[in-house]
Amino acid sequence: MRKIAINTIEEALQALIQGNNNFVAAQKSGSVLKEINPISAADGQQPYAVIVTCSDSRVPAEYVFSAGIGDLFVIRTAGHVIGEFELGSIEYGVKYLGAKVVLVLGHNHCGAVQAAMGSHGHGYVKKILDEIIPVITGEDDVEICERLNIDNSIRRIMASELIKDEVAAGHLRVTSAKYDIESGRVDFF
Structure with a gap:
């Protein structure tokens, strides 16, 4: 859930970038996606x-x-x-x-x-x-x-x-x- 207001184009773009960074960090820290993504990539x-x-x-x-x-x-x-x-x-x-x-x-x-x-x-x-x-x-x-x-x-x-x-x-x-x-x-x- 978004906690801060996003009012500008730059803020919206930064929210997407930060969101993806959080997603990738979660995978590296043991998220189940760390195991699923390579399988999905290989098996379709x-x-x-x-x-x-x-x-x-x-x-x-x-x-x-x-x-x-x-x-x-x-x-x-x-x-x-x-x-x-x-x-x-x-x-x-x-x-x-x-x-x-x-x-x-x-x-x-x-x-x-x-x-x-x-x-x-x-x-x-x-x-x-x-x-x-x-x-x-x-x-x-x-x-x-x-x-x-x-x-x-x-x-x-x-x-x-x-x-x-x-x-x-x-x-x-x-x-x-x-x-x-x-x-x-x-x-x-």
Whole structure:
């Protein structure tokens, strides 16, 4: 948890540098990562799940699921919207990395959904909202809109022939859940 305010570009960059220095020092002082990183580097990654979630900085998938390095293949976009690159990444995680679950992890207080409800956005942000707006149009309840957006991401994933084939063969489950920022609880659907 950050203890000091970061107000400038230089402070933000220094926080990243210091954070990495702390990470490396922890490995050198006996952290379990000291043993895991060389194995991961040599053997490659073998995540058990692909997590498609929001870029919201309050939704740290690895922490939420107490996962270690190499356990999750995480794809993050604002509002967890899925386009061609994201779908290709999901397919890669399943076909080449062997993930057994694809989980769309939405969350409460989703700024992308709230912006779509108000139709706010310019530039490339508008592209994100253009994906969300059609699935929430006519709904005023933010929780229902968040769920509709999660369902839309599932539909986008299931448009992949590779994913459909893996699900049909019993090699993969595609599912969804919602993370509560206040409690930390994830409710699976």
